[in-house]
Amino acid sequence: MFGWKKQKRTDSEKELPEHIAIIMDGNGRYAKQKNKPRVNGHYEGMQNVKRITRHASDLGIKYLTLYAFSTENWSRPKSEVNYLMKLPGDFLGTFLPELIEKNVRVGTIGNLDALPIHTRKAVKQAVDKTSRNTGLNLIFALNYGGRDELIQAFRTMAHDVENGNLDPEDITAEMVDHHLMTCTIPDPEMLIRTSGEYRLSNFLLWQSSYSELFFTETLWPEFTTEELDQMISQYRKRERRFGGL
Numbered sequence: 146m147f148g149w150k151k152q153k154r155t156d157s158e159k160e161l162p163e164h165i166a167i168i169m170d171g172n173g174r175y176a177k178q179k180n181k182p183r184v185n186g187h188y189e190g191m192q193n194v195k196r197i198t199r200h201a202s203d204l205g206i207k208y209l210t211l212y213a214f215s216t217e218n219w220s221r222p223k224s225e226v227n228y229l230m231k232l233p234g235d236f237l238g239t240f241l242p243e244l245i246e247k248n249v250r251v252g253t254i255g256n257l258d259a260l261p262i263h264t265r266k267a268v269k270q271a272v273d274k275t276s277r278n279t280g281l282n283l284i285f286a287l288n289y290g291g292r293d294e295l296i297q298a299f300r301t302m303a304h305d306v307e308n309g310n311l312d313p314e315d316i317t318a319e320m321v322d323h324h325l326m327t328c329t330i331p332d333p334e335m336l337i338r339t340s341g342e343y344r345l346s347n348f349l350l351w352q353s354s355y356s357e358l359f360f361t362e363t364l365w366p367e368f369t370t371e372e373l374d375q376m377i378s379q380y381r382k383r384e385r386r387f388g389g390l
């Protein structure tokens with residue numbers, strides 16, 4: 146999907162995280178606090194995606210992965226799902242020129258085949274129009290589920306073993322990496338979840354094995370660039386051990 150190799154990081158480069166992943170939670174609660182319909186929370190959440198994207202790009206972050214729609218979100222009321230499915234087109238209709246101007250590359254992870262055609266067209270246009278950009282990689286997780294992603298990888302490897310194309314002893318962590326939707330994206334050094342929930346909710350389950358986790362009570366629409374800067378500052382102070390002493 147992205148076409149280039151994963152780059153391993155050395156300690157000396159870890160000043161700024163290369164990859165930040167965010168579970169953008171609290172949009173419905175935000176709307177409720179404002180006595181507005183839930184969809185208003187999603188709209189304000191989308192506006193905050195623009196603010197945080199601009200800031201991540203200005204900081205020099207290389208990858209920003211945002212959990213926009215999970216495989217579990219289909220169970221929401223149909224009217225809410227229909228509204229959510231319009232957001233990519235709305236977002237890109239107003240923000241794509243700025244993304245291009247800022248050399249941002251748009252990408253996705255997830256099973257996009259299940260999305261409405263109008264959603265897929267809007268996303269595909271943005272991916273195509275930014276495919277040669279070399280700045281921030283803005284990756285939207287759409288109809289994404291970490292367990293589905295792992296099951297898909299396990300099935301592919303099992304078929305390869307069944308067909309005699311793979312020795313089970315040759316299944317390594319690198320091989321699992323290679324079979325995931327994030328195969329050309331480095332694992333996130335930071336994983337952030339807003340709105341006071343302390344769960345990964347099926348997001349980047351394999352990839353976040355060594356991520357520094359950051360939780361905040363702040364609702365996503367109110368998550369500021371200043372709070373992101375504070376988390377990055379905390380990240381810089383945390384000693385990352387990868388299981389060692």
Ligand SMILES: CCc1cc(N2CCCCCC2)n2ncc(-c3ccc(F)cc3)c2n1
Nearest residue numbers: 169187190191213214229232233236268285
């Ligand atoms: C398809 C569901 C959805 C929900 C959503 N929300 C609602 C949930 C979380 C808060 C943010 C606002 N956003 N915000 C941007 C996008 C978007 C997706 C792809 C793309 F190429 C460009 C923008 C988006 N997509």
